[in-house]
Structures are given as structure tokens and as C-alpha cells.
Amino acid sequence: MVKLTEDMKESIANVRPLPLATASKEGIPNVIPIGMCKLVDDATIWIVDNYFLKTRNNLEENPKASLYVWGEGSKGCFQIKGDVEIKTEGDEYDAAYAMAKEKGEKYPAKALIVMKITDVFECKGGPEAGKKLL
Amino acid sequence: MVKLTEDMKESIANVRPLPLATASKEGIPNVIPIGMCKLVDDATIWIVDNYFLKTRNNLEENPKASLYVWGEGSKGCFQIKGDVEIKTEGDEYDAAYAMAKEKGEKYPAKALIVMKITDVFECKGGPEAGKKLL
Numbered sequence: 175m176v177k178l179t180e181d182m183k184e185s186i187a188n189v190r191p192l193p194l195a196t197a198s199k200e201g202i203p204n205v206i207p208i209g210m211c212k213l214v215d216d217a218t219i220w221i222v223d224n225y226f227l228k229t230r231n232n233l234e235e236n237p238k239a240s241l242y243v244w245g246e247g248s249k250g251c252f253q254i255k256g257d258v259e260i261k262t263e264g265d266e267y268d269a270a271y272a273m274a275k276e277k278g279e280k281y282p283a284k285a286l287i288v289m290k291i292t293d294v295f296e297c298k299g300g301p302e303a304g305k306k307l308l
Numbered sequence: 309m310v311k312l313t314e315d316m317k318e319s320i321a322n323v324r325p326l327p328l329a330t331a332s333k334e335g336i337p338n339v340i341p342i343g344m345c346k347l348v349d350d351a352t353i354w355i356v357d358n359y360f361l362k363t364r365n366n367l368e369e370n371p372k373a374s375l376y377v378w379g380e381g382s383k384g385c386f387q388i389k390g391d392v393e394i395k396t397e398g399d400e401y402d403a404a405y406a407m408a409k410e411k412g413e414k415y416p417a418k419a420l421i422v423m424k425i426t427d428v429f430e431c432k433g434g435p436e437a438g439k440k441l442l
Contacts (some may be wrong), residue, residue: 193327193376195339203374205329205339206387206431227438228429240337242327253340295362297340304361 176291176308177216181249186213188247194221195240196232204228208241210274210281219256220266221287222274230285233258239289242297252307253297256289310425310442311350315383320347322381328355329374330366338362342375344408344415353390354400355421356408364419367392373423376431386441387431390423 178186186192191207198204206229210222223230233239237258244251261267267286274283294308312320320326325341332338340363344356357364367373371392378385395401401420408417428442 191378193329193339193341195327195329195331195337195374197329197331197335197337199335201331201333201335201370202372202389203329203331203337204387204389205327205374205376206437207327207376207378207385209433225433225435225437236335238336240329240339242339242341244325244341251341253338255336255338299343299359301359303340303359 175217176294178213178291178294178308182243182252182294183213183216185243185248185250185252186219189243189245192241192243194229196229197236197238198232199235204232210277212273217291219254219289219291220270221289222270222281222283223260223285223287224274224281224283226284230260233260233287239287244297251296251298253295254291255293255295256291258290259288261286261288309351310428312347312425312428312442316377316386316428317347317350319377319382319384319386320353323377323379326375326377328363330363331370331372332362332366333369338366344411346407351425353388353423353425354404355423356404356415356417357419357421358408358415358417360418364394367394367421373421378431385430385432387429388425389427389429390425392424393422395420395422
């Protein structure tokens with residue numbers, strides 16, 4: 175099982191937005207900036223769906239996602255791939271809903287996307303780009 | 309045919325990196341930051357492949373891409389989808405190769421990815437997110 179390094183965890187906490195890529199079942203890629211997300215253990219990211227449209231449709235039919243972490247506050251540049259589950263009820267969803275409402279009453283928190291990280295890759299430009307790290 | 313607005317063109321010129329999403333033919337999404345790219349007309353972006361790995365494999369088997377434009381210097385946040393062609397020879401490739409070498413001798417410029425823009429969507433968070441603009 176993947177276990178993120180401390181540098182990776184710190185980077186995920188610091189960088190916003192993160193670009194989240196999905197694909198339809200026909201393989202049409204999609205990418206959006208996400209702001210409301212949180213690492214909840216060594217290999218799981220929670221992402222709140224406030225305004226997802228194509229992203230949500232894609233995840234319903236093809237529960238795979240990819241994102242990278244790079245920007246102000248990141249240690250290096252790395253890419254994450256994972257499998258997702260969509261939750262619209264239950265304890266985890268309730269906690270994510272509360273988290274969204276704390277940030278602002280306006281956020282609908284339509285669903286919680288639970289992303290289980292399966293792979294991490296080097297994402298900095300150069301001959302090592304794309305190398306599997308975890 | 310899509311024709312980007314002046315604000316969109318200015319934003320594409322200003323913002324780096326841009327997150328480029330692709331997908332394998334099985335629909336596994338991938339996203340990387342790209343720096344070496346350029347709008348060459350109202351509906352075409354040139355992207356230089358220096359260090360692509362999964363991205364290149366994905367584009368070989370599934371020539372579709374998506375990116376968004378948001379950050380320092382952008383007017384709004386919008387998402388682009390398009391069809392790509394990979395060029396490793398010919399006048400256009402030669403021009404892209406020269407462009408890369410001007411930026412630095414170290415860049416291999418292995419290919420030119422020509423992305424023909426087919427759709428543009430609103431990508432700012434809020435009730436309009438995902439709405440088709442062009």
C-alpha cells in the first residue's frame with residue numbers, strides 16, 4: 175500500500191488549487207482546479223464536490239482520478255493516481271459536509287469524493303519525469 | 309469552429325504552467341504541468357513534448373486532451389478540450405524544435421503536440437461551473 179512521505183503530505187496540505195483530472199468512460203479527459211480537499215491518512219484524500227459537473231459524471235462512470243502537486247509551498251512536483259468512491263451519506267460524508275459549511279454556508283457539498291492513492295510519480299520536468307516514486 | 313476571445317488568448321499567453329490532462333485508451337486519467345506551449349491561431353495550441361511519458365503514450369492511443377487556464381495573469385478561469393496530432397517531422401515540428409532550442413539547448417523537443425480546440429467551458433467554482441462557453 176502507498177504511504178506518502180512527510181514532504182508529500184506537507185506539500186498536499188500547502189498547495190491550492192490542485193488540478194484534478196478524470197475521464198469519461200469513452201476516455202475524454204477533463205481537468206479542473208480543486209480547492210476543498212484534505213489528506214485524511216497516509217494514502218487517502220477527501221475532495222468535496224461543490225460544483226462538479228463533467229468531473230462528477232466522469233467519476234460516476236469511471237472512478238479513477240489523477241492530480242499533481244506543485245506550486246507555492248510544495249517540496250518538489252509529484253503526480254498522484256487513485257481510485258475514488260463517491261459518498262452522499264454516512265459519517266464520512268457528514269464530516270465533509272460540516273467541513274464545507276465551516277468554510278462558507280454557500281458551499282453545497284453535494285458529495286464527498288474519497289480518493290485512495292494507488293501510485294505516485296515524479297512530475298518535475300527532466301529526464302526523471304514520469305518515474306514511479308511510490 | 310471555436311474562436312477564442314481576446315481575454316482567453318491573453319490568459320493563455322500569460323499563465324504558466326498549464327495543467328494538461330490526457331487519458332489512456334482504458335480511461336486512466338493523467339495530468340501534468342506544461343510550460344512550453346503557445347497559441348498559434350484562434351483555435352490551436354502548440355505544446356512541445358520534452359519529457360512526456362504517460363502523456364505521450366496516452367496521446368498516441370487516445371488523441372484527446374484537456375487543460376484549464378487559471379492563475380497569475382488570467383482573466384477568469386476556463387477549461388479547454390481538444391483533439392491532438394503528434395508531429396515529429398515537417399515544417400511545424402521544425403519550428404517547434406527551434407522554439408525549444410531557443411529556450412535552452414537542453415530541451416530535446418521530442419515532438420510537437422498540435423491541439424485543435426473543440427470546446428471551451430467555464431471553470432470558475434460556482435453555479436456556472438462547467439457551462440459551455442464556446
